[in-house]
Amino acid sequence: MNITAAQAPASSVITHYIAGRPVTSSRPPFANVDPATGQVVGHVHEADAGIVDMAVRAARDALHGPWGRLTDGERAAILRRLADGIRARFDEFVAAEVRDTGKPYSLASHLDIPRGAANFDVFADQLAHGATEAFRSPTPDGGIALNYGLRTPRGVIAVICPWNLPLLLMTWKVAPALAFGNTVVVKPSEETPSTTTLLAEVMNDAGVPPGVFNVVHGFGPDSAGQYLTEHPDVNGITFTGETRTGTAIMKAAAVGVRPVSFELGGKNAAVVFADCDLDAAIAGTTRSAFLNSGQVCLGTERIYVERPIFDTFVARLKQAAEALRPGDPNAGDTTFGPLISKAHRDKVLSYYARARNEGASIVTGGGVPSLPAPLSGGWWVEPTIWTGLPADSAVLTEEIFGPCCHIAPFDREDEAIAAANDSPYGLATSIWTGDLSRAHRVAAAIEVGVAWVNCWFLRDLRTAFGGAKQSGIGREGGVHGLEFYTELRNVCIKL
Numbered sequence: 196m197n198i199t200a201a202q203a204p205a206s207s208v209i210t211h212y213i214a215g216r217p218v219t220s221s222r223p224p225f226a227n228v229d230p231a232t233g234q235v236v237g238h239v240h241e242a243d244a245g246i247v248d249m250a251v252r253a254a255r256d257a258l259h260g261p262w263g264r265l266t267d268g269e270r271a272a273i274l275r276r277l278a279d280g281i282r283a284r285f286d287e288f289v290a291a292e293v294r295d296t297g298k299p300y301s302l303a304s305h306l307d308i309p310r311g312a313a314n315f316d317v318f319a320d321q322l323a324h325g326a327t328e329a330f331r332s333p334t335p336d337g338g339i340a341l342n343y344g345l346r347t348p349r350g351v352i353a354v355i356c357p358w359n360l361p362l363l364l365m366t367w368k369v370a371p372a373l374a375f376g377n378t379v380v381v382k383p384s385e386e387t388p389s390t391t392t393l394l395a396e397v398m399n400d401a402g403v404p405p406g407v408f409n410v411v412h413g414f415g416p417d418s419a420g421q422y423l424t425e426h427p428d429v430n431g432i433t434f435t436g437e438t439r440t441g442t443a444i445m446k447a448a449a450v451g452v453r454p455v456s457f458e459l460g461g462k463n464a465a466v467v468f469a470d471c472d473l474d475a476a477i478a479g480t481t482r483s484a485f486l487n488s489g490q491v492c493l494g495t496e497r498i499y500v501e502r503p504i505f506d507t508f509v510a511r512l513k514q515a516a517e518a519l520r521p522g523d524p525n526a527g528d529t530t531f532g533p534l535i536s537k538a539h540r541d542k543v544l545s546y547y548a549r550a551r552n553e554g555a556s557i558v559t560g561g562g563v564p565s566l567p568a569p570l571s572g573g574w575w576v577e578p579t580i581w582t583g584l585p586a587d588s589a590v591l592t593e594e595i596f597g598p599c600c601h602i603a604p605f606d607r608e609d610e611a612i613a614a615a616n617d618s619p620y621g622l623a624t625s626i627w628t629g630d631l632s633r634a635h636r637v638a639a640a641i642e643v644g645v646a647w648v649n650c651w652f653l654r655d656l657r658t659a660f661g662g663a664k665q666s667g668i669g670r671e672g673g674v675h676g677l678e679f680y681t682e683l684r685n686v687c688i689k690l
């Protein structure tokens with residue numbers, strides 16, 4: 196939603212951040228809106244092609260400055276200072292994240308901001324333990340050659356992040372990018388500009404040289420996103436968001452043959468067997484279906500429950516959904532937030548209507564909660580559970596990205612696996628069972644990047660993270676980011 200500077204309150208003005216300093220642009224700023232109330236809380240400068248070019252040039256210059264001469268140990272020390280810098284301003288980061296997303300304080304303070312800092316620690320550790328491959332190679336003349344791998348930074352990385360976990364996903368990409376010696380131009384979502392802007396200040400305070408970390412704000416087409424992904428001096432593009440946008444970015448990356456690292460959409464399934472710990476399965480599936488108002492790429496929108504416990508499971512999940520408390524995000528007892536924008540709420544409500552029109556059994560929800568002002572101006576929907584829809588319903592095949600899920604019964608393990616795999620997506624799954632052999636068997640059969648057993652969203656940041664099929668390209672986490680964030684050269688020396 197573009198508004199002129201005169202209309203927007205002066206309360207907060209967010210600018211770009213290039214070569215270590217705030218930079219303004221000539222386009223009319225766009226509004227930053229609080230999703231909990233629908234109220235404008237500030238405005239944000241929108242980058243044009245010139246601003247993006249300035250940022251890419253600053254990043255390229257920084258590659259060849261002091262940053263390019265730091266040792267791994269010196270970069271690791273800076274990464275740890277960045278983690279400490281976020282923690283030192285914890286309350287500011289939490290307040291900014293809550294204001295931009297409307298998510299409950301309890302969620303931002305326990306997940307978003309702690310993980311936003313921890314991502315820097317895990318890659319600082321990575322640098323301390325990095326190894327490379329080497330071979331003593333016999334040569335035809337009876338001698339020996341030494342072959343070894345030499346990793347160099349990929350260069351200037353474009354980082355494009357979504358609005359659901361703004362700081363968490365931003366530093367999940369920026370931390371390895373910087374750890375491995377690159378420089379970055381980042382574009383946070385137009386919906387959530389604030390914590391990335393605070394991060395820029397933390398970069399300055401931590402002694403990151405100007406130009407290593409640059410922030411441009413704006414939208415996708417005809418705005419910062421397009422200019423950044425099409426810029427010829429960008430050496431790689433990492434993106435988390437919808438598959439459709441990923442496809443467009445991949446087309447831009449093809450010019451100049453730039454590599455991409457994608458974590459994209461999903462339509463994740465949970466498979467619940469009758470021998471599971473039902474309390475754990477209900478608690479875990481309540482989180483995976485409704486956490487962050489269902490706005491988590493790893494979230495569950497399809498649940499398959501073994502028939503003997505189907506009715507009990509549905510009743511228990513209904514009870515858990517109805518216990519979620521929407522409200523002022525900063526109130527201690529609020530456990531459920533709004534959707535990120537009016538447009539996204541309209542999208543989610545269109546699926547609520549479609550499910551109703553297709554004759555779904557609405558176990559709970561299906562509409563909009565009535566909340567007192569000022570929350571009545573926000574973009575709220577009810578947590579919703581359906582049963583009874585056919586497998587080919589759009590509600591079961593398309594990513595909704597809201598607080599809603601469909602539960603269907605199954606009788607046989609192979610039937611559940613086939614249902615879970617019947618999707619163009621393959622990001623994550625959660626499997627609930629007390630049978631150890633079955634846990635391993637089913638985790639090996641479901642075509643995803645991440646399989647959780649008797650848990651969900653439990654993360655060791657050293658593990659491979661990413662999606663299969665149309666849910667992504669590449670893996671993030673631990674050593675897995677090396678493939679995207681570095682070039683690997685083989686050096687062969689005749690001894």
Ligand SMILES: O=C(O)C(=O)/C=C/C=C/O
Binds near residue numbers: 359364367492493660
């Ligand atoms: O936990 C992570 O590292 C991560 O990337 C989460 C992504 C969630 C996306 O919605």
